[in-house]
Amino acid sequence: MDETRDLTLGASAPQSGEETLSAEIADVLSALAKAVRAFQLYQSNNPVYQRFVSTAVAAFSRLWERTPSLHLTVEEHAFCWGEQRFPMGEGRESLAYQFYKDGIRYITFLPGFEAEIEKFLAVLQRARLLEPSGTDDLVSLLWEEDFISFQYGYVDVLAQQLTLPEPGGVPIRAIDRRELELEVGAGADADSGAGAMDTFTPLTPDDFAETLFFLDEAELQQLRRESDLEWHRDVRTDVLNALFDRLEDGSPARQDEIIGILRQVLPSFLSRGDLRSAALVLRELDGMLSADVLGPPQREKVEQLFTELSQPEVVSQLTGVLEQGDGLPEVEDLGLFLAHLRPEALPVLIAGAERISHAQVRERLEAATDRLAEQHPDGLKALLAAEDPVVVAGAARAAGRLRLVAAAPDLERLIGHPEAHVRKAAVDALVALRSSAAVGGLERALEDDDRDVRIAAARGLAALRYQPSRSRFEQILTGRRLREADLTEKIVFFESYGTVGGPESVRLLDGILNGRGFFGRRAPSDLRACAALALGRVNTPAARAALERAASDPDAVVRSAVSRALRREAQAS
Known part of the structure; x- marks a missing residue:
């Protein structure tokens, strides 16, 4: 008779310790299933989605107060913890079924999973939308993300008809000191050891502290450093480097296989904005083309790969990822990637840089695009x-x-x-x-x-400071169009004229500022003020004299402009 018990998700928690933990696990799985569903239905900034994710995070945080990890066995429509079964619903939308159909049979959640939960939800959604005939599955997507606080075990789906070993029901007990002594012969004298055998004392790590093979403190520190280095090493880069090493072996069949693998992973790198890995692949392939380590068929495939990456469809996907991404791409990574593209990518990259609204992303894309354009x-x-x-x-x-x-x-x-x-x-x-x-x-x-x-x-x-343009400026300054322009344009044209005209511009500017026309009328106030500002840029004695003549002009606008021009001239002197 099967003693596995079904626990309905969300049921009230029993009172005993183990059953209370079971109820908390049920709450965690229920909250996780709801978060998965919310990810499918809502945008990431939707309050409903954020509430479901917060509930799941809180449930996991409470669980870590009771247990250091959560190890579950995956069935077709349920998760199992020990002898207790947690149904996850029927049909293809079941969370358990999504793992089960791709061969995953064991999953383990560890403390810290709360920080990776949204990345986890995104992977499940991507797996849900995969084409049945495609080469990717949930296992490959999980491998790409390289989770720290989520582990899984899987079997080949082609071997599902095999009987898989189940965990034994006999618990492993501690070894008593008496049994160990009998094993090594220390208890051969039964009479002399009878008193010592009345009390069993379990072994502890301290019993081995002074043995010949115990690690000293320096060795323990070295072991910790090596373990930490292994835990945090860049596995993806190491795997790629291993592929590159094999690619140089010279076996055409192996080279074809590895080029095919790289051709599959490159779009994945681009879709996730992992430009560093993508640039590494292109740099190594470009180096192999230069080193002539590939045969003609393999060289043709690599050239075709570069051509495909330069197509508008692929480059448009890259610019879309850059615009929608949360982080800023490194200029070096982006530049290294784009440097290996073909000229066909230039129009899409330039258009993408023009359309991206994020200023910093646009600047970095422009800098990287300039490298390609320079080539x-x-x-x-x-x-x-x-x-x-x-x-x-x-x-x-x-x-x-x-x-x-x-x-x-x-x-x-x-x-x-x-x-x-x-x-x-x-x-x-x-x-x-x-x-x-x-x-x-x-x-x-x-x-x-x-x-x-x-x-x-x-x-x-x-x-x-192109002085030959002085005559063109004079035509514009004395024409009708500038009189009808706004004040900003007038100031720009007058000051530019003062800069390019130099001392030769004083005569015209002085005439506008201090001169009189027919019937003794002066030029409009705004033009006179602009002329004063222009004289301030000439910075000659004649220009200063013209400004001083207008220093007491009855027009307040003109006086203010003259004062500004004189201050500027004094600062420039």
Whole structure:
């Protein structure tokens, strides 16, 4: 007769110690099952989901006060603890069935599992959505995550018809000192030892403290260090290194098998944002191509792998993971990974960097993308003529960051692009080039239809101190368009003119600030104030004299601007 007892999850706790622990285990499994269901139904920021997870965490925390671990046997529709059975429901949605169908027969929860519970729920959800015909299963997903506080044992599902050994029912008892003495002959004299045998004393570790084979303190410390090192070592990297070692052996069949394995794990690394492992794989494969240790068929497969990773679908997945991920990728890891991609990946990477809203992630992706673009400058130049305006703008910015002077003609052509943000990116790139080949496009951009483009061009010419542009600035300053512009644009144009014009600009600026037109009328207050600010950037005696003449002007706006200009000139002197 089967003495295994069924305990309904969530039942009230009995009074005896073992039954109380059983009830707590039932509560833990019930809370875990509800958390699994909540993960399937709600987003991670949903209060309902967070409440179920908090309940499961609290249940595990209470359990660790009663027991140091929770070891369960997995049946098709239940978990077993000792002789007690905890039904988990019927059908394919059963939590126990999800483990059982993939061959997992034993699971163990350890203290600290609370910190890994959400990662555990995510693995179960991924396993639930796997294609039946796929190569992955729950065992492989658990192995990838490398849990610290969750352990499992599994059997080959093809061997399920075999009878598996069950734990014996006879408990292991402690060895008594008398029995050990009889075994080694110390109790051969029964008469002399009769008194000593009346009392049995169990053996303890202290009985071995002075024996020949007991470890001294230094050896114990070394053992602890080695154990800690083994416990915390990077198993994934060690496994990959072992595969690389075998890949160099020269056996074509083995090389084909290992390349196939690496081809399977790379998408998994990318989907989880594990760029370090992905970069390690690509770096080793690239090194083997250079070292010529692979045969022609294997080299072709590796080249095909690099080509596949550079396809838009794969690169888009990477940029999506970066945008949605909680942590920031290391620039070095991201750069090492992208450096091994083909030029085909550039447009997707550039577009991804343009669309990512997280500033730090965008900066790191741009820095890593620049490394790839620097290796393929012709590919970057070709993107300046792409159809997607987002790609064109991103390529222009990348050309500016890399100071790709050869791209100056292409960037200058973009000044006529119909999209304003593309023209703005082209202006910024031309300024970053700091080349005389870029100034023609910047001068054209001074009269662009878009305000931001005009301002960027004016500031760029001022930063370059390109004096031949003085005449173009004078035409704009005396024209009607600037009079109708907002104050910010007026200030930028006047100050830029003062910077590029130098002493030759004083005459025009003094005329606007202090001169009078027909019928003795002065220029509008805002233009006079802008002229004063521009004179403050010239920093010559003539400019200072013009400012001092307007220091007592009756217009308060003009007086304030003159005062600011004089202070700036004094600080610059």
